[in-house]
Amino acid sequence: MTVEVLPGDTYNTELVANVHPPDWRPPNPAPRYNLVVIGAGTAGLVTAAGAAGLGARVALVERYLMGGDCLNVGCVPSKAVIRSSRVVGDLRAAAALGVGVPGEVEPDFGAVMERMRGIRARLSRHDSAERFHNLGVDVFLGEGRFAGPDTVEVNGTRLRFRKAVVATGARAHNPEVPGLAEAGFLTNETVFGLTERPRRLAVVGAGPIGCELAQAFRRLGSEVTLFHTGGHILNREDADAASILQRAFVDEGIHLVLDARLTRVERSADAKVLECETSRGPVRVAVDEILVGAGRVPNVEGLGLDAVGVLYHPRDGVRVNDRLQTTNPRIYAAGDICLSEKFTHAADFSARVVIQNALFMGRKRLSALTIPWCTYTDPEIAHVGLHERDAAERGVAIDTYRRPMSEVDRAVADGEEDGFVKVHVRKGGDRIVGATIVARHAGEMISELTLAMTAGVGLGRLASVIHPYPTQAEAIRQVGDMYNRTRLTPRVKRLFGAWLRWTR
Numbered sequence: 133m134t135v136e137v138l139p140g141d142t143y144n145t146e147l148v149a150n151v152h153p154p155d156w157r158p159p160n161p162a163p164r165y166n167l168v169v170i171g172a173g174t175a176g177l178v179t180a181a182g183a184a185g186l187g188a189r190v191a192l193v194e195r196y197l198m199g200g201d202c203l204n205v206g207c208v209p210s211k212a213v214i215r216s217s218r219v220v221g222d223l224r225a226a227a228a229l230g231v232g233v234p235g236e237v238e239p240d241f242g243a244v245m246e247r248m249r250g251i252r253a254r255l256s257r258h259d260s261a262e263r264f265h266n267l268g269v270d271v272f273l274g275e276g277r278f279a280g281p282d283t284v285e286v287n288g289t290r291l292r293f294r295k296a297v298v299a300t301g302a303r304a305h306n307p308e309v310p311g312l313a314e315a316g317f318l319t320n321e322t323v324f325g326l327t328e329r330p331r332r333l334a335v336v337g338a339g340p341i342g343c344e345l346a347q348a349f350r351r352l353g354s355e356v357t358l359f360h361t362g363g364h365i366l367n368r369e370d371a372d373a374a375s376i377l378q379r380a381f382v383d384e385g386i387h388l389v390l391d392a393r394l395t396r397v398e399r400s401a402d403a404k405v406l407e408c409e410t411s412r413g414p415v416r417v418a419v420d421e422i423l424v425g426a427g428r429v430p431n432v433e434g435l436g437l438d439a440v441g442v443l444y445h446p447r448d449g450v451r452v453n454d455r456l457q458t459t460n461p462r463i464y465a466a467g468d469i470c471l472s473e474k475f476t477h478a479a480d481f482s483a484r485v486v487i488q489n490a491l492f493m494g495r496k497r498l499s500a501l502t503i504p505w506c507t508y509t510d511p512e513i514a515h516v517g518l519h520e521r522d523a524a525e526r527g528v529a530i531d532t533y534r535r536p537m538s539e540v541d542r543a544v545a546d547g548e549e550d551g552f553v554k555v556h557v558r559k560g561g562d563r564i565v566g567a568t569i570v571a572r573h574a575g576e577m578i579s580e581l582t583l584a585m586t587a588g589v590g591l592g593r594l595a596s597v598i599h600p601y602p603t604q605a606e607a608i609r610q611v612g613d614m615y616n617r618t619r620l621t622p623r624v625k626r627l628f629g630a631w632l633r634w635t636r
């Protein structure tokens with residue numbers, strides 16, 4: 133199958149040459165593989181490279197583009213576009229910092245997308261068929277499916293395995309709204325192929341993907357309407373975190389339609405018209421393009437999973453136990469196909485669990501992983517561990533310490549005061565069970581708290597970690613100070629007072 137990525141410029145030609153080379157000659161299959169991996173996104177690539185590096189015989193099967201969503205239609209292109217949109221945001225806010233920018237800031241959408249394609253092509257070398265071949269992995273380009281209890285078939289070639297891994301990822305969920313398919317819409321699979329800015333853009337779904345792209349397109353000059361079923365955007369996050377971003381969206385001119393249920397889409401001569409019911413009555417919005425980011429569905433179809441006894445759910449994906457073993461003990465799964473945390477770093481670390489468990493009878497557990505995440509809006513929202521509501525549901529009593537960024541010197545100097553650091557500890561102690569950060573660079577800051585949780589470092593200890601002054605990460609140390617101050621009970625204070633009086 134020849135694969136085409138639009139627009140067919142030199143960057144996309146280079147991308148395809150790396151991650152789905154048209155002239156790829158499949159290797160002669162080994163008599164039997166230690167591991168056959170279906171899907172060469174992050175989960176499949178990490179599994180294949182890690183296993184081959186340990187000396188396993190590995191086959192990797194990819195039907196479309198190696199690198200999967202992250203490289204081709206996810207993290208990499210979105211973050212490259214977001215970078216350009218941040219520059220626009222900064223230039224528009226420059227006057228407040230005393231820097232006049234003459235005239236209107238006019239982003240060149242075509243140039244932004246070209247830059248993105250260049251970056252994607254450059255990074256595609258890491259995920260290339262050639263590189264994986266050189267790592268000792270047998271790469272097969274084509275649709276893989278189970279053809280027997282120990283066999284995967286690709287393009288008529290049969291690959292026999294001792295163990296197999298399903299790493300086929302997920303795709304955009306297409307909501308069933310009358311008229312939507314007829315009107316036509318974009319998803320993450322097609323939006324990065326745009327070369328011209330849509331003048332009016334509807335974004336359906338205010339989860340991380342919808343929010344990141346809504347803000348980016350708004351800054352790049354589109355009139356954006358963001359539709360969401362929930363009462364606030366990013367409903368996986370705490371309301372106090374999401375409301376900061378929601379205010380920023382409104383200030384930037386994003387038109388929010390919340391509590392919205394899309395009822396139909398009509399196509400007129402010059403627009404796509406979305407109709408929806410909301411708690412405030414019906415709403416009609418005319419746009420030029422619709423971008424759907426309304427959840428992800430797992431790629432479970434056509435794999436022959438039923439025939440090999442692998443149970444799955446069409447919405448939740450392949451069912452796995454804590455060792456990432458499917459209901460067929462010889463078959464494992466990793467990444468978006470089986471995880472509720474659909475992130476590249478989760479796919480990566482689930483793959484590491486699979487390598488150990490599948491090849492070395494390891495006992496690694498998914499539940500032992502501490503998986504943070506970040507939504508790369510401006511400000512960013514990053515989280516790790518429990519939210520307050522999770523703690524309440526699980527009956528975990530917590531104390532919460534919160535430091536607004538408006539009290540952090542560097543954030544004030546930077547003019548980036550919107551946000552906070554919030555840390556939850558087990559009640560009465562300092563064991564960190566969760567944290568949320570809303571800040572310009574929350575994604576960089578959350579790792580300190582993830583490290584503390586992973587290494588069992590308490591919040592009180594974080595107060596003794598010297599942070600360079602002034603940095604926004606000092607907010608974390610200051611939250612540690614807040615905890616330590618709670619330990620200064622009236623009795624301890626009285627004792628200190630007595631000692632100081634005595635030694636005066």
Ligand SMILES: Cc1cc2nc3c(=O)[nH]c(=O)nc-3n(C[C@H](O)[C@H](O)[C@H](O)COP(=O)(O)OP(=O)(O)OC[C@H]3O[C@@H](n4cnc5c(N)ncnc54)[C@H](O)[C@@H]3O)c2cc1C
Binds near residue numbers: 202508
């Ligand atoms: C717009 C967007 C932005 C994102 N941004 C971030 C971010 O900033 N940070 C982050 O951590 N995560 C982000 N994600 C999520 C991240 O992309 C995914 O979590 C990650 O790609 C999952 O990796 P995976 O290997 O499980 O699946 P995938 O990357 O989906 O890879 C699965 C692969 O399997 C192949 N495949 C499927 N079926 C078959 C078959 N039958 N035979 C052969 N091959 C098959 C597919 O073609 C695909 O290449 C983003 C996602 C999107 C959509």
